[in-house]
Amino acid sequence: MTQHVDVVVVGGGQAGLAAGYHLRRQGLDFTVLDADPAPGGSWQHMWDSLHLFSPAEHSSLPGRLMPAQAGMIYPDAGHVVDYLADYEKRYDVPVQHGTRVDAVRRDGVRLLVETDTGTWRARAVISATGSWSRPFLPAVPGRSTFAGRQLHTVHYRCPADFTGQRVVVVGGGNSGAQVAADLALDGQVEVTWVTQRPPRFLPDDIDGRALFDVATARRRALEEGRSDTGGVASLGDIVAVPPVRAARDAGLLVAKPMFARLTADGVRWDDNSHTGVDAVVWCTGFRPALAHLAPLNLRSARGHIPTDGTRALGEPRLHLLGYGDWTGPASATLIGVGRMAREAAAGIAAMVAG
Template sequence: MEHVPLVIVGAGQAGLAAAHAANRRRVRPLVLEAADRPGGSWPHYYDSLTLFSPARFAALPGRPMPGDGNRYPSRDDVAAYLSDYASRLDADLRCGHRVTGVGTEDGAFTLTTADGSRVRTDAVVAATGSFGRPHRPDLPGLTEFGGAVPHSAEYRAPEAFAGQRVVVVGGGNSGVQIATELARVARVSLATRSPVAWVPQRPLGRDVHWWATRSGLDTAPLGHLWRGRATPVLDDGRHQSAFATGNPDQRAMFARLHATGVEWSDGTTEEVDTVLLATGYRPDLGFLHGTGALDGDGRPRHRAGVSTTVPGLGYVGLEFQRTFGSATLRGVGRDARHVLRRLLRGRGSR
C-alpha cells in the first residue's frame, strides 16, 4: 500500500491553501479531489455570482488574484484563478478520486477511495468544504407541497423561472442576490426569520474588507461569537433599491406549506410555483464517519481546525473555524498555516 506523509482531501480553495502551507514546511502532499478538476465548488455556483470582496482581499497565499485589485471577480474568474494556482503547487494532485472512508490504526490513517484504492498516511487535512451537503430544513408542510423545491446549490440562472411565483427562503448574501435576479423574470418574495442585516459595501468610499483589515477585525479569533447570528448582507445599494420596488419583497417566514403554495404568518394563503432554499450548507465530512471525529450532527470536533478527538487530523475551510473569514479565499491561508504547523510539528518552514 502506498504511504505518504500527508493527504489533503479536497482541491478547492481550502485544500489548495493547505497544500501551499505543506510546501512551506517542505512536505509534498497527496491531494485527493472527487471532481475532474481542481477548484472545489466554484465552477458549480450560479452564473452571475461575484465575490463580495475585491480581488486584492480574495487571494490565496503566494499568488495575488490577477487584474485590477479593486474589481469584484466573477465565479469564472475565481475558478480560473484556482486552476492556475493548483498548477503551480508542488503536490501530487489526483482528480476523480473521491474519498469514501478513513480508518485509523497504529497511529496512522488509511484512506479508501470510491474505486477501491487505498493510501496510508501520517496526517490528514479535511478540506472538502460544504457545497456537497446543502442544508434543507424540514419546513412545515414540505411533504405536501406539489411545487419545485430546489436548493440554491442547484440554481444557475433565472430564465427557467420566468413567469413563476417564487419564494426564496433565507436572508444571506446568496438569498438576496438570487431573489433580486429572479425578480427580473418572476414575482418573488424573500422569506426570512429575521430582517436582512444590510451592511454597506463601501462605507466612506472604502470597501468594508479594507476597514476590517485595517481594524484587525478580519484576523481576530472571534468567529465563534458570530455563529448563529444573522449573516451580514453586503450591498452597494443595488439590492436594497430592488427591494424598494416591491419585487422582490421581504416577508416574515411563512407558517407552513400546503399542496399548492404557502400560508403566510398572518394566515393568508397564496399559490406558489417554486420555493427556493438559500439555507446554507453543512460540512461535507461523511467520509469521516466511524472515526470519532464528528459529533452526532456530523460536525467536526475541533479546536481552531485541529481535531480534539483524532490525533493527526485537521480541517481547513470550516465556517468560523478561527475568524470571520475562515471559509473565504482571504481566510483559508491563515487557517491552513495554523493547522499544518500543528500537524507537521518538527518539519521546518521556508
C-alpha cells in the same frame, strides 16, 4: 495497492490548495484527493450571476494575487475557477481529481484513507471538503406535499429557468438576498422573499476586505483574553453587493415573514391567507461535509468536530480546514483560509519531525 505519504488532503478547492501550498513549503510529501473531475472547487457549481464580495486583490490565496477581471470590481465565479485552476497548475499541487474519499480510519501510527480508486496511509490528514456538497433543507410543514418545483441554492442557475413563474425564495443570508435580487431584477419572475427574521443588511461600504479585518480583530481579542467583539455577526447578515443594493433601493427586495406551511400549490401564511407558487428556492445554508470522518467518531452533538485551531481534539493527526469560524476566523473565504492552512501545515510538520 496502498500508497504512503506524510499527508493526505481531502478536497481540492480553495482550502485544499492553500493547504498544498504550505505543506510544500514545509517540505512534506502529500497528495490532494478531490471528488470533482476538474479544478475550481465549489466555485464551478455556483449560479451564473454570483460575484465575490471583494475586489480580486483582496480575494487571493497565499503566494499569488488574484488578477483583476476586466471590467469588474468584484470578479464573477468563472474568474475564480480560472484563478484556482491556474493556482493548482502554477504551484504544481498534486491534486488527483475524480477521486472520492469514502472513509478515514485509524490504522496504528497512521491514518488509513479509503477512496473509490485505492487506499492511502498517511501520518496526518487535512479535511478540506467544505459544505457545498451537503445542502440543508429545513423540515417545513407541507414540504413533501408541494407539487411545484423545489431546489436548493446549489441547483439555482439563472432567472431564465423561471420566466413567467411565481417563485418563493427562502433565506435571510447572502445567498437568499442575492438569488431574490437576481430574480427580481430580471423582471420576468414574480418573486416573494421570505426570512425567519427581518433581514440585516451590512452598511453599503462594507465588503469582504472589511469583513476579514473584523473577523481577524475578533480572533485577536479572544486570543488576548479581551471581550468578544462579536465579529462579523455583530454588523449584519447580508453584504450589499451591487445587485442586492439595486434591488433593495428599487423596492424589489422586501422580505416577508416565514410562511406557516407549504400546500400542494403554494404557501399558507400565519393569517391563513394563501399564495399560489410555482417554485421554491431554499437558500437555507449548508452543513459541513464530514461523512468521510465518521469512522473516527469525533463529532459533537452540534455536528461539529471539536478543534484547537484546525487540529481535532479527539485525533491530533487530523486537521479541519475551511469549514467556518469553528476552524478559524474567515477560514471559509479565499483571503482567510491561508493563515489557517499555514498553521495546520506547521503543526503537521512539527508532529512529523517529532
